[in-house]
Amino acid sequence: MTAASVVARRRALDAVAPWARRNGWTLGLVGFLGLLLVYTKLIQPSYDSSGIQGLAIGVLPLALAAVAQAVVVMSGGIDLSIGSMMAFTSVVCATMMKGQSQEFAVVVVLGVLVLGIVLGAVNGALVVLTKVPDIVVTLAMSFVWAGCALLVRAAPGGAAAEWLRNLVLGSFISEWIPKSAIVLIVIVAVIWIPVSRSRMGLSIYAIGSNRLAAFRSGIPVGRTKLFAYALTGLYAALAGLSLTASTGIGTPVPGPYTLMSVAAVVLGGVSLAGGRGGLFGPIVAVVVLQVIRTDMTFLSIDSNYAYVAQGLILVGVLMVGSFALMRRSRA
Amino acid sequence: SSSTGTTGPSGPKTFTIGYSNGGSVGNGFREEQVCTAKAQVKMYPEITNLTVIHRNTDAAGQLSDIRDLIAKNVNAIVFNPNDPDALNPALEEAAAKGIVTVSVDAYVTDPHTWNLYNNQIKYAELGAKWLFDQMGGTGTVWYTRGLAGHPADSDRDIGFQTVLKQYPNIKVVPSNSGVFTGWDPATTTNLTNDFISSGQYDKIQGIWASGMGKQIVDAIKAANKPFVPIVDADIGGFVSQLLDPTNFPGLKGAAVTNTASVGGAGVTMALKLLKGETITQSAGAGRPNTVLLDPVLLDNTTDAGKAALKAWQSVPGLDQLWPLSLSIQGWTTYDPNTVPASCKGA
Amino acid sequence: MTAAVRANRWLDAAAWRNLFRDRPLIPLTGLLLLLVITIQIADPGIVTLPWWGVIMRASVPLAILAGCQTLTMLTGGIDLSVATVASMAGFVTATFVNSPGGWVQGMAVALAAAALAGLVTGIGVGVFRVHPLIMTLAMSFVVLGFSNVWQLQMVQTGAGVPSQLRWVGSNLLLDVIPYSFLVFVPLTLLILLGLRRTGYGRLLFAIGDNPIAARLSGVRSPQILIVLYVISAVLAAIAGLIISGFTNTASVSLADTYLLPSVAAAVIGGTSIMGGRGGFAGTIVGALILTVLTALLTVLGLPEPTRQIVFGSIIVVVAAAYTRVTGES
Amino acid sequence: MTVTADLLLEATGVSKTYGAVVALKSASLAVRPGEVHALVGANGAGKSTFVKILTGVVHPDAGRIVVRGRERTAHSPAEARRGGLISVYQEPSLIPDLDIRANLRLTETPREPFRHWLGELGLRDLDLSTLARRLPLASLRIIDLARALAIEPDVLMLDEMTAALPANLTERVLDVLGRVRGGDRSVIFISHRLIEIAAVCDRATVLREGETVGVVDVTAGTEERIVELMLGQSVEALSARTAAVAGPESRARAATPRISARSLSSGTRLNDASFDLYPGEVLGVVALEGQGQDELFDILAGSERPRGGELLVDGKPANFRHPADAIRVGLVYVAADRAEALLMQRSIRENIALPFSSRLRHWGLIDLGREREKVDGAVATLQIDARAGGEVRRLSGGNQQKVTIARWVAGGVRTMLCFDPTRGIDIRTKTQIYRLLRDMADAGAAILLYTSELKEVQLVCDRAIVIFGGRVVGEVSAAEGDEPTLLRAAYNLRSESAVPEGVAAMLASTSSGADASTPAGPGPSEVPQ
Ligand SMILES: Nc1ncnc2c1ncn2[C@@H]1O[C@H](COP(=O)(O)OP(=O)(O)OP(=O)(O)O)[C@@H](O)[C@H]1O
Numbered sequence A: 001m002t003a004a005s006v007v008a009r010r011r012a013l014d015a016v017a018p019w020a021r022r023n024g025w026t027l028g029l030v031g032f033l034g035l036l037l038v039y040t041k042l043i044q045p046s047y048d049s050s051g052i053q054g055l056a057i058g059v060l061p062l063a064l065a066a067v068a069q070a071v072v073v074m075s076g077g078i079d080l081s082i083g084s085m086m087a088f089t090s091v092v093c094a095t096m097m098k099g100q101s102q103e104f105a106v107v108v109v110l111g112v113l114v115l116g117i118v119l120g121a122v123n124g125a126l127v128v129l130t131k132v133p134d135i136v137v138t139l140a141m142s143f144v145w146a147g148c149a150l151l152v153r154a155a156p157g158g159a160a161a162e163w164l165r166n167l168v169l170g171s172f173i174s175e176w177i178p179k180s181a182i183v184l185i186v187i188v189a190v191i192w193i194p195v196s197r198s199r200m201g202l203s204i205y206a207i208g209s210n211r212l213a214a215f216r217s218g219i220p221v222g223r224t225k226l227f228a229y230a231l232t233g234l235y236a237a238l239a240g241l242s243l244t245a246s247t248g249i250g251t252p253v254p255g256p257y258t259l260m261s262v263a264a265v266v267l268g269g270v271s272l273a274g275g276r277g278g279l280f281g282p283i284v285a286v287v288v289l290q291v292i293r294t295d296m297t298f299l300s301i302d303s304n305y306a307y308v309a310q311g312l313i314l315v316g317v318l319m320v321g322s323f324a325l326m327r328r329s330r331a
Numbered sequence B: 001s002s003s004t005g006t007t008g009p010s011g012p013k014t015f016t017i018g019y020s021n022g023g024s025v026g027n028g029f030r031e032e033q034v035c036t037a038k039a040q041v042k043m044y045p046e047i048t049n050l051t052v053i054h055r056n057t058d059a060a061g062q063l064s065d066i067r068d069l070i071a072k073n074v075n076a077i078v079f080n081p082n083d084p085d086a087l088n089p090a091l092e093e094a095a096a097k098g099i100v101t102v103s104v105d106a107y108v109t110d111p112h113t114w115n116l117y118n119n120q121i122k123y124a125e126l127g128a129k130w131l132f133d134q135m136g137g138t139g140t141v142w143y144t145r146g147l148a149g150h151p152a153d154s155d156r157d158i159g160f161q162t163v164l165k166q167y168p169n170i171k172v173v174p175s176n177s178g179v180f181t182g183w184d185p186a187t188t189t190n191l192t193n194d195f196i197s198s199g200q201y202d203k204i205q206g207i208w209a210s211g212m213g214k215q216i217v218d219a220i221k222a223a224n225k226p227f228v229p230i231v232d233a234d235i236g237g238f239v240s241q242l243l244d245p246t247n248f249p250g251l252k253g254a255a256v257t258n259t260a261s262v263g264g265a266g267v268t269m270a271l272k273l274l275k276g277e278t279i280t281q282s283a284g285a286g287r288p289n290t291v292l293l294d295p296v297l298l299d300n301t302t303d304a305g306k307a308a309l310k311a312w313q314s315v316p317g318l319d320q321l322w323p324l325s326l327s328i329q330g331w332t333t334y335d336p337n338t339v340p341a342s343c344k345g346a
Numbered sequence C: 001m002t003a004a005v006r007a008n009r010w011l012d013a014a015a016w017r018n019l020f021r022d023r024p025l026i027p028l029t030g031l032l033l034l035l036v037i038t039i040q041i042a043d044p045g046i047v048t049l050p051w052w053g054v055i056m057r058a059s060v061p062l063a064i065l066a067g068c069q070t071l072t073m074l075t076g077g078i079d080l081s082v083a084t085v086a087s088m089a090g091f092v093t094a095t096f097v098n099s100p101g102g103w104v105q106g107m108a109v110a111l112a113a114a115a116l117a118g119l120v121t122g123i124g125v126g127v128f129r130v131h132p133l134i135m136t137l138a139m140s141f142v143v144l145g146f147s148n149v150w151q152l153q154m155v156q157t158g159a160g161v162p163s164q165l166r167w168v169g170s171n172l173l174l175d176v177i178p179y180s181f182l183v184f185v186p187l188t189l190l191i192l193l194g195l196r197r198t199g200y201g202r203l204l205f206a207i208g209d210n211p212i213a214a215r216l217s218g219v220r221s222p223q224i225l226i227v228l229y230v231i232s233a234v235l236a237a238i239a240g241l242i243i244s245g246f247t248n249t250a251s252v253s254l255a256d257t258y259l260l261p262s263v264a265a266a267v268i269g270g271t272s273i274m275g276g277r278g279g280f281a282g283t284i285v286g287a288l289i290l291t292v293l294t295a296l297l298t299v300l301g302l303p304e305p306t307r308q309i310v311f312g313s314i315i316v317v318v319a320a321a322y323t324r325v326t327g328e329s
Numbered sequence D: 001m002t003v004t005a006d007l008l009l010e011a012t013g014v015s016k017t018y019g020a021v022v023a024l025k026s027a028s029l030a031v032r033p034g035e036v037h038a039l040v041g042a043n044g045a046g047k048s049t050f051v052k053i054l055t056g057v058v059h060p061d062a063g064r065i066v067v068r069g070r071e072r073t074a075h076s077p078a079e080a081r082r083g084g085l086i087s088v089y090q091e092p093s094l095i096p097d098l099d100i101r102a103n104l105r106l107t108e109t110p111r112e113p114f115r116h117w118l119g120e121l122g123l124r125d126l127d128l129s130t131l132a133r134r135l136p137l138a139s140l141r142i143i144d145l146a147r148a149l150a151i152e153p154d155v156l157m158l159d160e161m162t163a164a165l166p167a168n169l170t171e172r173v174l175d176v177l178g179r180v181r182g183g184d185r186s187v188i189f190i191s192h193r194l195i196e197i198a199a200v201c202d203r204a205t206v207l208r209e210g211e212t213v214g215v216v217d218v219t220a221g222t223e224e225r226i227v228e229l230m231l232g233q234s235v236e237a238l239s240a241r242t243a244a245v246a247g248p249e250s251r252a253r254a255a256t257p258r259i260s261a262r263s264l265s266s267g268t269r270l271n272d273a274s275f276d277l278y279p280g281e282v283l284g285v286v287a288l289e290g291q292g293q294d295e296l297f298d299i300l301a302g303s304e305r306p307r308g309g310e311l312l313v314d315g316k317p318a319n320f321r322h323p324a325d326a327i328r329v330g331l332v333y334v335a336a337d338r339a340e341a342l343l344m345q346r347s348i349r350e351n352i353a354l355p356f357s358s359r360l361r362h363w364g365l366i367d368l369g370r371e372r373e374k375v376d377g378a379v380a381t382l383q384i385d386a387r388a389g390g391e392v393r394r395l396s397g398g399n400q401q402k403v404t405i406a407r408w409v410a411g412g413v414r415t416m417l418c419f420d421p422t423r424g425i426d427i428r429t430k431t432q433i434y435r436l437l438r439d440m441a442d443a444g445a446a447i448l449l450y451t452s453e454l455k456e457v458q459l460v461c462d463r464a465i466v467i468f469g470g471r472v473v474g475e476v477s478a479a480e481g482d483e484p485t486l487l488r489a490a491y492n493l494r495s496e497s498a499v500p501e502g503v504a505a506m507l508a509s510t511s512s513g514a515d516a517s518t519p520a521g522p523g524p525s526e527v528p529q
């Protein structure tokens, strides 16, 4: 029976170990974030719920951009047009909402989401049909979408419906639970969980993991890729909406979201080689980056050195990570 | 809330100020702006700390930067807005906490915030008027603009178009909406080279520039083309070109002030507000709590003009891409020559 | 083989495809000429020798920066720090013109700084296995931060682009040959020869194609990657010097707008972002294509939005056409 | 052959050209219901291309494919799958980053049948939640097969399925195929091992240079004929043993061993491996799947560091941190998996020249002339079909395999570690490689040879060590190293004790026909019933 108990214990371990192994990176990030928040409280005792709310609103656009990037990266691609798609969808939203009723705004939001899907689908279709590397197609399309944004409005402006703005402002139930955090979680969960459970979700990982094997296993590689890009477009549109929601306007000039989203994705444990990772990691990574910036403000660090620090931290975290991985592969 | 400031050991109230700059890191105008702010802070012992956040980001990013400053409990926030409306949510939160907010170099629509900025519409009008007059009211103008979608650029366009209407015989190339340099030297140089090599340059009689005049003039010189009248901002490099007939023979041009000292002025305004002093707002501004800085135009067509332009080069050896006018009557109290030094301080 | 090729039409097409696949320069040059013809139609008489001079002069720095991308991409990497490194080099050099050492010392310092940055990047990528995209992105932050600190230290040094750089960067011999060729041509020969004929060049391809295979046959990739990123950074610095001469401007953000085009030029030039395939010759043509394209847009005098849309679309079309004819996927 | 309605699959006049390379010209194939049909041919004959065409991976230039009397051409594997045509490729088509369960869902494979076949194939206790990436190649291959079987395809195609399998698993597979046979479903079986074909196949279609040159009913003694058809020439005895090899006793022992392993251990697989490898000998390594041989070779090749034990090279202790270290002291490694060894997008030449041309050390230009000599020499020795030229990716699998060997041969060899070097290589070239190994040994090189094809031991080795459970459990001299003995040893059985019935089946099958290249295989009598 001792043997039985041993077996039982091994069973339990087998159950936990793989999960921990697969999510080790994200767990590490969460821990790091925890430490950061504690440190923040130490250097700025007055940092409280309103700070948390600011944090939640602040991360929203980049977090959604990172999610968008993560999806396409997991499918083995990369999308350098996310920033432009955000700008485009954001100006469309702000322009159409200006002087319109709250109800109409709902239609606008739905319309913008559809637009996002279309933009993403166009990217995907081009990648699939032309066989041109993803990075080139999306790089080129980043100019196209930015141009479209400028067509919609030459200068920043427009308006956001009241309910849209309130969606991300303030808190929910407790003042420690910012609305925008809820919004983020809901958006990601509602769309991604069903997808990832579906066969399509598996296929996304599959084509990212090994294209030839996926093809030989009878997966419609092209269609899957298209879907992944469409999904990315959808999330990019949501990110664009979050811009409009938090600023109340649309800006035709793309923000610094594209490359930062790539950074966040990698920081979040998604392999740029594709096939691995999730959406939670990148989101945590974005929050970490934001908190670090806040801390540097609290410490009144010279902005130029803040840039240096940001770079070093980016690399530092990854180095520590790769060290940990090396150790594990040795063991 | 700590808006009334904390009472320092010395007795009198002391204040901390936050400064937010949402873009163009390394850009001469923006950096000089921050430096003037630092220089001005040195003038006020009661200001104990100036926290500067200067990074390349968009309106949403600046929004969170300002929120960070609010969370830091500064007494006042001076900022160069990325957008007139976008920052309002954070500005309201600041007002709720009793934090004084001052917008420099461009206005914001938030009612609690004071604006202090160069009148960009006027900037464009002055330049355009001078240019069109130089051309005798007829001819073709190459309209080179800044960054598409940037508020200042949009304001300048408004000014340019109003004057254009008054000169029916002035034609604008490439189109009435002009061409964008993105305020980027390399882009401008390529743009100008292509413009010249395609022969379009030979068909124009004037150039309206938005801050990249130096690069345009250099490109024309490199192509050994005759100069046409050109108007641009008071960037050091451009002004020295105007004052250098040996290297730039026949270059007729005018420089319009677009002072970066708004940074320092913003600090002064913030302090006045913190101390509850009254500020006289500009009448023509068209919005409350606003102080407009009206630009000045100088050209090199007259000796008087040349002399005045020379006078602008008050600080020797200043970086060529930095604006010259380093002080604003009544708003900055530092000695312009101390500005470069104050840049070095973290 | 050729007999077989003659055999039937279909074979012919395939043979062409193979030819193109093994000689990507042919279709690329074709595309370039197509663009030139278009611009000639858009503005008759524009295409003259001096025009070519202007185009080449503008292409040189882009080609060099795209060269950095090419070399790094061959190993499956990419270098997003070229723009900031280039700007830094140009700026640092300018800040030394009035120093006792003069611009020569300035260039020395600039190149050394660049090499240092490259060394750190190389160590990160080669030894610590940080993904190049992230490593170089982070390095671009670091370099921007430091060079801006430098700017604030040097605001009053009367920084100015040395006349020698201006001459190299912006003057044309007989209105046709850019003097930057004095730098560019030797560099090109060095890179081409290095890639084709030296063990080091072979190793770049090997690492990019299959790191495991490379390792199993005794290749120590860290050393190679470190050297690579140093080379890339130094190339970027040289490009930066030429750009500051070209624009007669010294600014810490001078070369920013070159970053994405440099990537585009390399990939249009037929270098695989996945590594193991490509070359510098194609990259040069890629750079020319992009330069002619911008010139075309200026000639057309389109409004900014349309300008951007057309620019993007044409890149997709060019890349797609290229992919079609070479049958690469 | 005549077009009969009762054919399950019939392909006629199939042709495929890659640029200037003709992969298939008018190849034909007729598969009857319920048969196991062999597709044989030299490397580059077009077998894989044929299979790929049948399963929609590659589109033919011409040709007619009829399944169950209805004409159809698959445009994608998915379509072929629906049509009841499934292929198991040499390189596993499982998704590395998904666990087995997810992989099954992906291909909509019914769980229970899969489990069943997995059991049949001897992987009963496989944890379905392990990532494919973490499983050894052989297991992946087995899972692939089980997955295919579970869908119950009309025609199952195995492209060199067994090439990389150790003896015990091979025998399992053959065993299972034997049982699938019958009913109205069929198997197309590609292998370069006639012994396997003899064991399970009913008929064989022979390809030569993309053409079907004959269909043979497989019965005892047809191998000669098959080989003749394959090579287009009658075969002289393909035995590798030219001169009588002096026994290990007389040679070597005097000299200091090139390699001596002292109780090497690594991970969990390799526990205590000790042996000596002398200059001038070919030392065989015999082991079942996963007995630690992979780890052993990794250590010797310098790509993994031992947990314990000591390694002496030429009597001096060696401590490799990187394959380069091993190569410097003359230990070169012919990798197990060619995907790990080749630069797929580079030319044959660059691949072969990689170790000696591409050195960071000596700068300056490569001496192309000298390089070409070496490369051409190696290409000739290994008869690499270089028609596809440009990229190694375009070579046939077998030819790719040859390139991995040529790389080291070109450089000149002191000590070579070969992990199943003849995997996927046709008979003629195999004998070439046997000769090559012998010649190198006779020239004083030391060669360590792991082979999944036991008969090779007798053909090339002077002696063989047997690894079981991570230990070297015995040594067999070439003389008594016939298959039954080796197999028993591999199972770590004492010679008198009984052999597992599976093994018996294997031995029985081997007996069913002497391979052209072997002295008549062991008869049933030798197997304890
Ligand atoms: N992605 C690809 N692009 C071009 N050709 C390919 C590709 N994948 C495989 N091939 C070619 O298709 C043919 C069959 O591929 P594969 O790797 O299956 O060879 P194989 O002969 O089946 O290998 P083995 O004989 O060991 O089973 C080979 O000639 C290979 O070069």
Ligand SMILES: Nc1ncnc2c1ncn2[C@@H]1O[C@H](COP(=O)(O)OP(=O)(O)OP(=O)(O)O)[C@@H](O)[C@H]1O
Pocket: D018, D019, D021, D022, D023, D024, D041, D042, D043, D044, D045, D046, D047, D048, D049, D050, D385, D387, D388, D393, D394, D395, D396, D397, D398, D399, D424, D426
């Ligand atoms: N993608 C490709 N491009 C060019 N040539 C190819 C390609 N795939 C296969 N070939 C050529 O077609 C011929 C047949 O290849 P195939 O892989 O079918 O041979 P095979 O019978 O599988 O040989 P092996 O026994 O080595 O597996 C070979 O000469 C190969 O070089």
Ligand SMILES: [Mg+2]
Pocket: D047, D048, D049, D159, D396, D397, D398
């Ligand atoms: Mg094959």
Ligand SMILES: [Mg+2]
Pocket: D048, D160, D396, D397, D398, D399, D424
């Ligand atoms: Mg093969």
